[in-house]
Amino acid sequence: MLMGSNGDALIRLEEVYKIYGPQPRGRAFDLAKAGLSKDEVQRRSDHVVGLNNLNFSVDGGEIFVIMGLSGSGKSTALRSVNKLLVTSYGKVWVDGVDVQTLQGRELQAFRREKMGMVFQHFALFPHRSVADNVAYGLKVQGVPRDERQRAAMEALELVGLGAYASNLPEECSGGMQQRVGLARALASDPDILLMDEAFSALDPLIRSQMQDEMLEIQSNLKKTILFITHDLNEALKIGDRVCIMKDGSIDQIGTAKQILTEPATAYVADFVQDVDQGRVIEVNEAMHEPTPIGREMSLSEALAAIGDRAGEFIVDDNGSPIGLLTLPDGLRVKSMGNDNLAAALRQDFEKTRPDASLSDVYVAAGRGMPIAVVDDGGQLIGTLDPRMIMEKLGEVERLMDDFERQVYL
Amino acid sequence: MSSLQETSTQLAQGAVEASETVSFWDNLFLDEWRIPFGDWMEQAVFWVVNKMSPVLDVVAWPFEFLIDLIVGKFLASIPWFWVVLLMMALAAIIRNIRVASFVGVALFICGILGGDYWMETARTIGFIFVAVLMCVIIGIPVGIACGRVDGVWMAVRPILDGMQVIHSFVYMLPFIFFWGIGEVSATMVTMVFAVPPLIRLTNLGIRQVPEDVQEAARAYGASERRVLLDVQIPLARPAIMTGVNQTLLLSISMLGIAAIMGAGGLGKLLFNAISNQDISKGASAGLAFLLVALVLDRTSQREGSDSAHLFRRIRRAWAHRRNPEALLETTGENAGSELEEAEYASVESAERLPLMLTFAGAVIAIQSVVLPWSTNAGKLSSYGRSSDVSLDGSLAGRSFNGMDASGGSWFGVSVLILGLVVALSAVVSYFRPGRGPRFLAADGAMIASVSVTALAAAHILARPIGDRLLDGAPDPGTGIGVILALVGGVIASLGAVRWMWLSRRAPFRPLTKKISWSRLLAVVIGLLMLFAGMFGVWNSDERRETIVDDEIQAQIDELQQEAEEPGANLAAISAKLISLRSQLYEEVTGIGTSDGVSAKGHRLGLWALISGCLALLASLPAVGLFGREDRWLWRWNAATAGFGAGAAMIALSWILTTLRSADTGYVSGVGAFLAFVGGAVIVSSTVPVLKEFKRERVYDDEILDSPAEAGPSASAVSN
Ligand SMILES: Nc1ncnc2c1ncn2[C@@H]1O[C@H](COP(=O)(O)OP(=O)(O)OP(=O)(O)O)[C@@H](O)[C@H]1O
Numbered sequence A: 001m002l003m004g005s006n007g008d009a010l011i012r013l014e015e016v017y018k019i020y021g022p023q024p025r026g027r028a029f030d031l032a033k034a035g036l037s038k039d040e041v042q043r044r045s046d047h048v049v050g051l052n053n054l055n056f057s058v059d060g061g062e063i064f065v066i067m068g069l070s071g072s073g074k075s076t077a078l079r080s081v082n083k084l085l086v087t088s089y090g091k092v093w094v095d096g097v098d099v100q101t102l103q104g105r106e107l108q109a110f111r112r113e114k115m116g117m118v119f120q121h122f123a124l125f126p127h128r129s130v131a132d133n134v135a136y137g138l139k140v141q142g143v144p145r146d147e148r149q150r151a152a153m154e155a156l157e158l159v160g161l162g163a164y165a166s167n168l169p170e171e172c173s174g175g176m177q178q179r180v181g182l183a184r185a186l187a188s189d190p191d192i193l194l195m196d197e198a199f200s201a202l203d204p205l206i207r208s209q210m211q212d213e214m215l216e217i218q219s220n221l222k223k224t225i226l227f228i229t230h231d232l233n234e235a236l237k238i239g240d241r242v243c244i245m246k247d248g249s250i251d252q253i254g255t256a257k258q259i260l261t262e263p264a265t266a267y268v269a270d271f272v273q274d275v276d277q278g279r280v281i282e283v284n285e286a287m288h289e290p291t292p293i294g295r296e297m298s299l300s301e302a303l304a305a306i307g308d309r310a311g312e313f314i315v316d317d318n319g320s321p322i323g324l325l326t327l328p329d330g331l332r333v334k335s336m337g338n339d340n341l342a343a344a345l346r347q348d349f350e351k352t353r354p355d356a357s358l359s360d361v362y363v364a365a366g367r368g369m370p371i372a373v374v375d376d377g378g379q380l381i382g383t384l385d386p387r388m389i390m391e392k393l394g395e396v397e398r399l400m401d402d403f404e405r406q407v408y409l
Numbered sequence B: 001m002s003s004l005q006e007t008s009t010q011l012a013q014g015a016v017e018a019s020e021t022v023s024f025w026d027n028l029f030l031d032e033w034r035i036p037f038g039d040w041m042e043q044a045v046f047w048v049v050n051k052m053s054p055v056l057d058v059v060a061w062p063f064e065f066l067i068d069l070i071v072g073k074f075l076a077s078i079p080w081f082w083v084v085l086l087m088m089a090l091a092a093i094i095r096n097i098r099v100a101s102f103v104g105v106a107l108f109i110c111g112i113l114g115g116d117y118w119m120e121t122a123r124t125i126g127f128i129f130v131a132v133l134m135c136v137i138i139g140i141p142v143g144i145a146c147g148r149v150d151g152v153w154m155a156v157r158p159i160l161d162g163m164q165v166i167h168s169f170v171y172m173l174p175f176i177f178f179w180g181i182g183e184v185s186a187t188m189v190t191m192v193f194a195v196p197p198l199i200r201l202t203n204l205g206i207r208q209v210p211e212d213v214q215e216a217a218r219a220y221g222a223s224e225r226r227v228l229l230d231v232q233i234p235l236a237r238p239a240i241m242t243g244v245n246q247t248l249l250l251s252i253s254m255l256g257i258a259a260i261m262g263a264g265g266l267g268k269l270l271f272n273a274i275s276n277q278d279i280s281k282g283a284s285a286g287l288a289f290l291l292v293a294l295v296l297d298r299t300s301q302r303e304g305s306d307s308a309h310l311f312r313r314i315r316r317a318w319a320h321r322r323n324p325e326a327l328l329e330t331t332g333e334n335a336g337s338e339l340e341e342a343e344y345a346s347v348e349s350a351e352r353l354p355l356m357l358t359f360a361g362a363v364i365a366i367q368s369v370v371l372p373w374s375t376n377a378g379k380l381s382s383y384g385r386s387s388d389v390s391l392d393g394s395l396a397g398r399s400f401n402g403m404d405a406s407g408g409s410w411f412g413v414s415v416l417i418l419g420l421v422v423a424l425s426a427v428v429s430y431f432r433p434g435r436g437p438r439f440l441a442a443d444g445a446m447i448a449s450v451s452v453t454a455l456a457a458a459h460i461l462a463r464p465i466g467d468r469l470l471d472g473a474p475d476p477g478t479g480i481g482v483i484l485a486l487v488g489g490v491i492a493s494l495g496a497v498r499w500m501w502l503s504r505r506a507p508f509r510p511l512t513k514k515i516s517w518s519r520l521l522a523v524v525i526g527l528l529m530l531f532a533g534m535f536g537v538w539n540s541d542e543r544r545e546t547i548v549d550d551e552i553q554a555q556i557d558e559l560q561q562e563a564e565e566p567g568a569n570l571a572a573i574s575a576k577l578i579s580l581r582s583q584l585y586e587e588v589t590g591i592g593t594s595d596g597v598s599a600k601g602h603r604l605g606l607w608a609l610i611s612g613c614l615a616l617l618a619s620l621p622a623v624g625l626f627g628r629e630d631r632w633l634w635r636w637n638a639a640t641a642g643f644g645a646g647a648a649m650i651a652l653s654w655i656l657t658t659l660r661s662a663d664t665g666y667v668s669g670v671g672a673f674l675a676f677v678g679g680a681v682i683v684s685s686t687v688p689v690l691k692e693f694k695r696e697r698v699y700d701d702e703i704l705d706s707p708a709e710a711g712p713s714a715s716a717v718s719n
C-alpha cells in the first residue's frame, strides 16, 4: 500500500478549516484562524464554522471513532475525507493523496476504489430496489450484473435483510433502511469505510450484532473505519481510538480509557461523566501484590502479616489460592481465644482475572471481601481490595470535580 | 366646398416644408419624434431572410421533417382503422385498457363523421404529436441544463418570462416573416407557447432531488453523467411528466391560432365553418376537435392525477403558465437570517483627493453643456433638418449649446446625464459611503466619465454630412463647450482611475481564479457587432419633395377661384383636382444611405469601433490574462465597461439625435442599432465582476488582535 510522504497514517487531516457561507475565505476565516470561538465568529460574520483547525490522523486498519455534540462538525469532518464537501483551508491526505485537490475523473476513481460511506440520513435511492441500492457501488465500478447481484445478496444477508432484496426502500423501516445503507457500503468492499452514525437507528439487539459483525470484518479484512457515534458505550466497544470534537475542533484524542480516565478538558469530562469508568480500568491496575501468609503460621502471626489490609490469601504448593483470611474473621476467632489459623479461613472467596474490568467485579466486591486475582494457570498474582476499587474510581471522580469547580466557580 | 379645401391644403403641404418649431404639447411633435423602429426591423428581417436563409432552413428542417414523416407519410396516408388501433395500443401501453377503449370509441366517431373530418383529425393528431415532440426534444434538455447549472437558469429564466408575457399574436409575426405561413411556423409558435412550463418543471424537478441522495451516488464514485441518469432524472420524472402534460394541454389550446397560421387540421375546418356560418360543418368539426383533445389528454395523463375534466385542466394550465411549479403542490421555505448592522469604510483623506478630482471633472462636463457646442450650423443634426439647411447662411455666426437640437443635441444631453452620474457618485460616496445605489461609486464614476470622454471626442471628430450645406453656408465650427466636455471627461476619468486605486471596495466573495474566456468571448462578439455595425447603415436619407411646377400651380389657383364662385360644380372641380394631383410627382432628394465609416457619412461608426477596440484591450487584463488579483480585475473591468459604454452611447446618442431633429424620411439605420447592442454586450460582460464589489465594512479590529479577551467583551458589545 502506498503510504506517501506523510508518515504511516492512512488518513490525515492537517489544519483543516471549513467555513459555511458565501465568503468562506473572507473575514469569518480570518476570525476563526485568529482563534475566535465558533459562536463568536458566527455572530460577527454570519458564517458558520464547520471545522476549526482540525488535525488528526488514522492508521491503516484502525477504527477511529469521532464523537461530539450535535453540530460539533463530525459529519463535516467525515465528508471532507471523500471531498463531498470542499474545505476552506488545510490538507486532507488519504493514502498519500491530497484529496481536496482531486478533480473530475481522478476524484471519481478515488472514491470508487477507496471509499464506502454510510450516511446519517440513509440517503438511499428511493426508486431502486434494496438489492439495486446495495449493488450501486459495484455498478459504478463496472462489475457485471450477475456478480454484483451476488455480492449485494451476500451483504444483505450479512445485515439480515436477505428477504427484502426486491422491496423498495420506502417499504423498509428506518432501522432496516439504515442496514441497507450499511450493506451498500460493505458490498463494494472498499479499504476505507466512512460511517456517519451508522447504527443510530438500530434497536439495541441488532445494534450489538452489527457492532460484533463490524469488529469481525475489521479484524479479518483490516479495513480502516472512521465511525461517528453519539453513544459512548459503542465508541468504547469498537473504537481503537476515540476523538471528542467540539465546535469544529478536537478536544481530546486517545484510547477509550484515556478519554474516560484522563479527560483533558471540562467538556470531555462532562461528556463522559455518565459512563462508568470502571469499564475501562482493569483489575491489575487496582490490585496489589499478594503477600501470602504461610499455612504454618499461627493466627496472631497471620494477623500481624495482614497489617491494615482487608485480608490475605493462603496458597497451595502450586500458588493457587485456597483460603482467605479477612481481618474481621481473624479478630473474631481470636477474640474467642482460638489461635488456630485454619479455623479463621474461609473458602467462599471470589476470583477474578487481571485483565477483567473493574465493572466486572462490582458484584463480587459488594461483599466487602478481598478478591483473588489469578492468572491462566490459577496462580495467585494479586489481591484486589474493594476499597482500592473505590479509591481508583475516586481518583477519576476528583479529576472531574476539579473541572467542575473550574467551570462553576 | 370643404372637401375641396382639404384637397388643396394636402397638395400645398407636399410643396411647403414645415419649418416652424412644433411645441411639445402638439401632436405633430410626435411626428418629429418617430422612432424608426419599424425601419430597423424591416432592414433586419430582410437582411436575415436574404443572408441567413441556410440558417433558417436548418432551423425549419426538423419541423418539416417530422411533420412530413408523421403527418404526411404516416397518419394521413395509412387506412383509418390502423390509426385508431395504433392510438388504442398507445393508450393501452401508457395508461390502461379503459382509456384505450375510450380512445377507440372517440376516434371511431371522428372517423364516421366523414372522410374530410377524418383527414383533418389525423392531421391534428399529427400536428400535436410534432409540437409536443419538439417541445420534449428541446424543453427537457434545456430544463435539465437549467436545473444543474445556475448560470443557465439565470439566462433562460428571463427568456421564459418574456415568452410567456408576450401574446402569441405578437411573436407570430417574425415566424411568419421568416418561414412564411404554414404548418412549420405554426408548429414553431405552438412550441414557443407550450415549452416554458416543461422547462420550468424540469428545472424544478432536478433541483428538488434531495442533496444527500445525489451525494450518495457521488460518494460511490459516480460521474456527473451517472448522477444525472441514475438519480436526478428518475427522481425528477414526476415533475417532468407533469410538464409534458402541461405542454400538451397548451398545444391543444393553440390549435386555433395554429389554424390561423395555416396549419390545417380541425382548427381550420372550425375556423372556416365559423366564418361561413355553416352550422352543420361547425358542429361536426367541433365534435371531432373535442374528441381529439380528450383522446390526447387522457392518453398522456399521469396515473392517479386528478381527473378534472379537460377544460378545467386547460384553464388551469393557462393560469399556471407563469408558475407551473405550483402544480406540483410543493412548499419551499426560505428563512432569511438577519445580520447585524455593520459600518461601511468611510472615505479617508487618500481617497478624498481623487474623488474631488472626479467631481471637478464632472462639474466641468456638466457646465460645458450650456456653452456653445457648434457654431454657424448644427454639426451632426443640421443635415437631417431641412429647416437648418434651407436657412443657408443665415445661421452663420449663431452658436448652439450642448442640448440644442442644432447643437450637441443628444450628445450633449448624454454628457449631461453621465456627468450627473459621476458627480452623484462622488457625492454619495463621500457622504454615505456604501449606502447609496451600488453603481454610484468609483467604478460607476469611472464608466460614466470614460463614456463622457468618448462622446465628446466622437462629437469633435465627427464630420458634417452632405454637400447641401456647402451652398454658401459656412462650415459648422466646433464650439468651446464640447472641448470643455472632453476636458472634463478626461479629468474625471483620470480622477476615477486613481479613485478606484484607493477606494475601499472589496469583492463580496473571492473571485474565481481562472481566466474567464467566456467573458473575453463576449467582448469579442461585442466588438464584432461594432465592426459589423460600422459597415451597416447609420443614416438613411430617403427624403422626398413634391414638385409643383408653376403651370400646375396656376391651374390649381384657377380651380380654387372657380370653386369659390357661387353655383360652382364642386364635383367636377374636385375630379379635376384629383387628375391634376396625379400629374404631380415626387422627387427623391435624399442622398440615400451611408454607413458609419465611409467619407460620405459622419464616421461615428468608426469612433464607436475605436472605443470598442480600447474596450477589448482593457478586457485582456480584465479577464485575468495578466494576473488575477481581485482588485486588479475590478479596475480593468471598469475600464472595459467604460469604453464599451462609450461605444454604446455614441450609437445611442446618434439614434436619439436623429429622432429629435430629423425630417420625415431621414432615419438612423440598423448599423447604429447594432453598434449600440455591441457596446451593451461589452458592458454586460463585465457585470459579473463589477457586481461582486461592495464597499468594505469595518469592524473593530481589536478582536483579531487579541482573541483571548474577545469573548466576553465582544459579546457585551453585540448585546
Ligand atoms: N450545508 C451547510 N450549510 C451551512 N452550515 C452547515 C451546513 N452543514 C453543516 N453546517 C453547520 O456546520 C456545523 C457542523 O455540522 P455537522 O453536520 O458536521 O454536525 P454534526 O456534528 O454531524 O452534528 P449531528 O450530530 O447533528 O449530525 C453545524 O453548526 C451546522 O450548522
Ligand SMILES: [Mg+2]
Pocket: A074, A075, A076, A120, A196
Ligand atoms: Mg452529522
